[in-house]
Amino acid sequence: MSTVRTRQTPRHRQPELEHDFARSPALGYEKPEEVGWVRCLAHGYPSPLARWHCHDEYELHLITGTSGKAFVGDWIGPFQPGHLVLCGPRLPHNWISLDAPDEGVTTRDLVIQFRHDPIERAVQQIPELAEVQQLLERARHGIEFFGLSERAEQHWVAVKAARGLRRLAAFCDFLADLSECTDYRLLSSVQMKGAEGNAEVDQINAIVNRITDNVAEPIVMADVAAELGMSESRFSRFFRRSTGNSFTDFVNRVRINNACHLLMQTDHYVTDICYQVGFNNVANFNRRFLEIKGMTPSEFRRQSDSRFGGAH
Numbered sequence: 001m002s003t004v005r006t007r008q009t010p011r012h013r014q015p016e017l018e019h020d021f022a023r024s025p026a027l028g029y030e031k032p033e034e035v036g037w038v039r040c041l042a043h044g045y046p047s048p049l050a051r052w053h054c055h056d057e058y059e060l061h062l063i064t065g066t067s068g069k070a071f072v073g074d075w076i077g078p079f080q081p082g083h084l085v086l087c088g089p090r091l092p093h094n095w096i097s098l099d100a101p102d103e104g105v106t107t108r109d110l111v112i113q114f115r116h117d118p119i120e121r122a123v124q125q126i127p128e129l130a131e132v133q134q135l136l137e138r139a140r141h142g143i144e145f146f147g148l149s150e151r152a153e154q155h156w157v158a159v160k161a162a163r164g165l166r167r168l169a170a171f172c173d174f175l176a177d178l179s180e181c182t183d184y185r186l187l188s189s190v191q192m193k194g195a196e197g198n199a200e201v202d203q204i205n206a207i208v209n210r211i212t213d214n215v216a217e218p219i220v221m222a223d224v225a226a227e228l229g230m231s232e233s234r235f236s237r238f239f240r241r242s243t244g245n246s247f248t249d250f251v252n253r254v255r256i257n258n259a260c261h262l263l264m265q266t267d268h269y270v271t272d273i274c275y276q277v278g279f280n281n282v283a284n285f286n287r288r289f290l291e292i293k294g295m296t297p298s299e300f301r302r303q304s305d306s307r308f309g310g311a312h
Helices: 116-125 127-141 149-161 164-180 199-213 221-227 232-243 247-265 270-276 282-293 297-308
Strands: 039-045 058-063 068-072 075-079 084-087 093-097 105-114 143-145 184-186
Touching: 039 149, 058 093, 058 149, 068 084, 068 297, 075 297, 084 127, 093 105, 093 297, 105 149, 105 164, 116 127, 127 143, 127 164, 127 184, 149 164, 199 232, 199 247, 221 232, 221 247, 232 247, 247 270, 247 282, 247 297, 270 282, 270 297, 282 297
Parallel strands: none
Antiparallel strands: 039 105, 058 084, 058 105, 068 075, 068 093, 084 143, 143 184
């Protein structure tokens, strides 16, 4: 096996993990003793909060000024006023304004943060909250919502102005709108999982986990179908129902997802990464990467390097 080559330029690999002690009211955070589960934040740009980072809370993020480039997990794309995203816990994110005036802007970001554990416990006792579970599951990948920006700002203002039970009620009203929104897209690469419920689906899940845990392993649909005692056509239909993707598309997406992380976090050459994630042809790797990410691996790496340049 050949030695993996690395580039000469050292790389900053991990997002900064934000802790409570860094959340000073001087930066726009609410005082801990004044709020509970739901915390509001507003800040301008530039700001000391401007960095590639993550935290243990969900973050609902509305951009109200400037445009630029957003980084959510391994997704890179444009933003402008009205850009509304929900990030799940520990999902790295960053918004970098490219048209801010020299003097900066006083308000660019309206943010709400909330923790997972309280709502998970509450769902067990309050059936009405169950409808938010799918929303929070999708948030692991970052969700961009469309057509909600004006209402989202109204919701944020209402939550910010309220305290106690009225704040909780205002926030639940916001969550209800987000849960009911059907015009959205997932941002960071999706690791699809089949639904639970019966032995056959559990078998599919085992195959999904095998793909995601061993990306470089050659895997052929005919062999997998045979292992499960299914015809190829039956397996293909069932896999698509369980994951929303064809078997080949799923394998490609998982491999490209892993390639993105290697491009962002290591110095390995693109040609070596191609083989590390299971492709045996560089041209095919480049083609699939362009189809899924909308840019070449080299351009993805170049753009991802700028994620340390700004924003909360």
